[in-house]
Amino acid sequence: MKALLCTELGSIEKLTVQEVPSPRPGADQVVVDVKASSINFPDALMVKGMYQVKPPLPFSPGAELAGVVKEVGANVRHIAVGDRVVGFCGHGGFAEECLAPADRLMPLPAGMDFELAAAFGLTYCTSLHALQECAQLKSGETLLVLGAAGGVGIAAVEIGKIMGARVIAAASSDEKLAACRQAGADDVINYSREELRQRVKELTGDKGVDVVYDPVGGPYSEPALRATAWRGRFLVVGFAAGDIPKIPLNLALLRERAIIGVYWGDWTRHDPAGHLRNVKQLVKWITEKKLRPLISERVSLRETPAALERMTQRRVKGKVVVLPEA
Numbered sequence: 001m002k003a004l005l006c007t008e009l010g011s012i013e014k015l016t017v018q019e020v021p022s023p024r025p026g027a028d029q030v031v032v033d034v035k036a037s038s039i040n041f042p043d044a045l046m047v048k049g050m051y052q053v054k055p056p057l058p059f060s061p062g063a064e065l066a067g068v069v070k071e072v073g074a075n076v077r078h079i080a081v082g083d084r085v086v087g088f089c090g091h092g093g094f095a096e097e098c099l100a101p102a103d104r105l106m107p108l109p110a111g112m113d114f115e116l117a118a119a120f121g122l123t124y125c126t127s128l129h130a131l132q133e134c135a136q137l138k139s140g141e142t143l144l145v146l147g148a149a150g151g152v153g154i155a156a157v158e159i160g161k162i163m164g165a166r167v168i169a170a171a172s173s174d175e176k177l178a179a180c181r182q183a184g185a186d187d188v189i190n191y192s193r194e195e196l197r198q199r200v201k202e203l204t205g206d207k208g209v210d211v212v213y214d215p216v217g218g219p220y221s222e223p224a225l226r227a228t229a230w231r232g233r234f235l236v237v238g239f240a241a242g243d244i245p246k247i248p249l250n251l252a253l254l255r256e257r258a259i260i261g262v263y264w265g266d267w268t269r270h271d272p273a274g275h276l277r278n279v280k281q282l283v284k285w286i287t288e289k290k291l292r293p294l295i296s297e298r299v300s301l302r303e304t305p306a307a308l309e310r311m312t313q314r315r316v317k318g319k320v321v322v323l324p325e326a
């Protein structure tokens, strides 16, 4: 079978498509014939050796997938050969076949195709958990989303609207902000030419926003935190800009703001029942067409390294789907 392989950490351009032996499942594992997977920012970090998880070399990146079960391990009961499944494999999804832990897979929801299933899990689950469990966003509150046209960002825009918030989307280009408007954003800020804190002040009549969703870090975090209202909540989701900001803690004391870390993957292990509840909620919203995940590109395994590069260069909107058999 063909797999996109990382044979040494450091550079996306060194990824190559190679013919490798089909994987065999351990007792609690499943081999999935991958029909679609999708690109997430952590895939690029993993290849560069900058992610908290470092799989042994060589490995295929690709954290989430959808496909058909080819083989199951001896202990696997809830999934059988031939089942259509979706789920998280951590890595290995950018290949024709993937070895996945059985407990990270679930049946493909009715009415969902492989591409959509592979494209919504990680980003929408992260954003729902962040806004619901971490920020406890309430209807009528104002939500500011940074990197709002990216994978987790655009999911936060859509989910924020469903939860009844007024959503302000911030991103680096007018084209990206048009996609945010399409996803339901009430107001937009182009932070490559507008002053973020000042624009938030203008848009909220000096009050500030109730919740900030920050997957970007770098130069935007501090002005966004300063733009929060009394008892505002600031969600630390990621650092796509590369720099981890060092924030003066007096900003938390002033206005009794809360700075809240979000680590969705860890939360799913602490609260598997809560995670399942959230997945069911998202599937319901998607089948009711209340959520419409944006798939902006479809690429083959050979085209995947270039798509990963585009992601690190801020040139991707929504999700890129990988089709290993293309």
Ligand SMILES: NC(=O)c1ccc[n+]([C@@H]2O[C@H](COP(=O)([O-])OP(=O)(O)OC[C@H]3O[C@@H](n4cnc5c(N)ncnc54)[C@H](OP(=O)(O)O)[C@@H]3O)[C@@H](O)[C@H]2O)c1
Pocket: 039, 040, 041, 042, 122, 123, 126, 147, 148, 149, 150, 151, 152, 153, 170, 171, 172, 173, 176, 215, 216, 218, 236, 237, 238, 239, 240, 241, 242, 262, 263, 264, 265, 311, 312, 313, 314, 316, 318
């Ligand atoms: N905490 C969690 O549980 C969790 C879960 C999933 C992902 N994450 C993290 O969330 C972050 C975003 O992931 P994603 O999959 O949504 O990525 P993405 O689709 O690439 O979106 C990231 C956004 O960050 C902005 N950005 C600003 N500076 C950037 C730079 N130097 N390089 C790349 N992007 C830059 C870009 O928007 P503009 O161009 O508009 O600024 C881009 O759209 C990552 O750090 C990821 O590790 C965290």
